[in-house]
Amino acid sequence: MSRSYLPHWMHWLGSPPxxxxxxxxxxxxxxxxxxxCAAIGLYGGLVLAPPDFRQGDAYRIIFIHVPxxxxxxxxxxCMAVTGLVxxxxxxxxxxxxxxxxxxIGAAFTLITLATGSLWGRPMWGTWWTWGxxxxxxxVLFFLYLGVIGLYNAFEDRRRGARAASLLALxxxxxxxxxxxxxxxxxxxxxxxxxxxxxxxxxxxAPSMLWPLLVMTLATHLYFFASILGRARTGLLxxxxxxxxxxxxxxxxSR
Amino acid sequence: xxxxxxxxxxxxxLILGAVAIATGLSVFALQRNMTYLYSPTEVDAxxxxxxGHPFRLGGIVKEGSVHHVPGTxxxxxxxxxxxxxxxxxxxxxxxxxxxxxxxxxxxGTMVDGKFVATKVLAKHDATYMPPQVAQxxxxxxxxxxxxxxAQGGGAP
Numbered sequence: 001m002s003r004s005y006l007p008h009w010m011h012w013l014g015s016p017p018x019x020x021x022x023x024x025x026x027x028x029x030x031x032x033x034x035x036x037c038a039a040i041g042l043y044g045g046l047v048l049a050p051p052d053f054r055q056g057d058a059y060r061i062i063f064i065h066v067p068x069x070x071x072x073x074x075x076x077x078c079m080a081v082t083g084l085v086x087x088x089x090x091x092x093x094x095x096x097x098x099x100x101x102x103x104i105g106a107a108f109t110l111i112t113l114a115t116g117s118l119w120g121r122p123m124w125g126t127w128w129t130w131g132x133x134x135x136x137x138x139v140l141f142f143l144y145l146g147v148i149g150l151y152n153a154f155e156d157r158r159r160g161a162r163a164a165s166l167l168a169l170x171x172x173x174x175x176x177x178x179x180x181x182x183x184x185x186x187x188x189x190x191x192x193x194x195x196x197x198x199x200x201x202x203x204x205a206p207s208m209l210w211p212l213l214v215m216t217l218a219t220h221l222y223f224f225a226s227i228l229g230r231a232r233t234g235l236l237x238x239x240x241x242x243x244x245x246x247x248x249x250x251x252x253s254r
Numbered sequence: 255x256x257x258x259x260x261x262x263x264x265x266x267x268l269i270l271g272a273v274a275i276a277t278g279l280s281v282f283a284l285q286r287n288m289t290y291l292y293s294p295t296e297v298d299a300x301x302x303x304x305x306g307h308p309f310r311l312g313g314i315v316k317e318g319s320v321h322h323v324p325g326t327x328x329x330x331x332x333x334x335x336x337x338x339x340x341x342x343x344x345x346x347x348x349x350x351x352x353x354x355x356x357x358x359x360x361x362g363t364m365v366d367g368k369f370v371a372t373k374v375l376a377k378h379d380a381t382y383m384p385p386q387v388a389q390x391x392x393x394x395x396x397x398x399x400x401x402x403x404a405q406g407g408g409a410p
Binding site: 050122203205 | 375378380
């Protein structure tokens with residue numbers, strides 16, 4: 001085993017029983033932080049932020065739509081990277097995390113598509129249009145569904161995870177297409193509002209920007225809490241017969 | 255890294271590279287078919303479909319060109335990209351954001367030099383600000399004698 005180039009804590013965390021305890025300890029804090037951030041972000045966005053000069057109060061759906069859209073891309077990237085680790089190094093934990101990313105990512109993508117549709121009807125005048133941004137985001141949704149489907153199509157869960165990891169990894173070519181679709185093509189969807197390199201130069205007023213950023217933090221925290229929880233149950237069912245799971249069961253049932 | 259993992263890594267990255275190249279080439283090849291809309295200049299240059307084939311025309315609603323035909327839902331207006339103008343007629347309900355100086359995407363066909371739209375969509379730009387700020391900007395522009403129409407709308 002020539003894994004010595006990895007830091008020690010990664011070895012430690014990569015072991016299912018250690019990860020199980022670590023994730024269990026961290027998860028409640030992440031959930032609490034996510035709830036606090038979501039409460040502050042929603043209050044800031046729906047109550048404190050002023051209405052928009054063009055769209056009035058209808059623009060407030062941005063505080064759900066945009067963080068969800070960012071999450072749909074971020075979670076896909078997480079899934080693809082852990083998928084690569086699963087494919088090359090066959091780390092069980094990486095397989096579990098990659099596969100458990102898919103339902104969360106699919107949920108955020110669905111929220112993005114639904115809120116975008118609700119926003120588009122009054123502002124653009126249509127629920128849906130086959131523009132580059134909307135179509136590539138829909139493709140992202142189908143990629144997530146494909147990963148979930150492929151994973152569950154295999155009798156052997158570890159083989160299924162590796163096959164689905166390859167699909168996840170290959171599908172990563174869609175991420176730049178989603179992101180740059182509004183730059184490369186003429187679309188109905190507007191371009192990017194937030195300039196991450198120069199936040200103060202974003203074309204959104206600061207009073208509207210901070211709730212958006214807090215909501216983004218909240219969705220990230222929620223994702224980390226959710227993936228830790230899902231990975232724990234995934235590990236339990238995968239390692240059902242192992243000694244550490246048995247001793248865990250006897251510990252908790254006592 | 256042991257040889258087995260190294261081989262897996264290389265094979266995986268090769269697959270990824272092949273798919274990325276294939277996707278890049280397809281996107282490049284589709285570039286023409288993926289044209290979402292045509293500008294008035296492109297229509298004038300004969301790049302847009304003719305002979306009753308529908309296409310999307312995008313541009314800005316020209317100042318002073320909007321006329322509602324009384325007693326109907328029909329609206330006549332002019333779509334411009336500041337180089338060429340295309341007259342448009344549309345019967346139906348316009349989106350909330352439709353106004354003079356607004357980026358708009360219309361779907362329809364060219365009939366005798368006039369664009370008969372079956373659908374009118376308003377594009378909004380990526381700018382969000384409170385009404386007070388927008389008024390202050392408009393006022394500042396007025397004082398500097400910059401045309402008020404330059405504010406908002408954005409490029410199509």
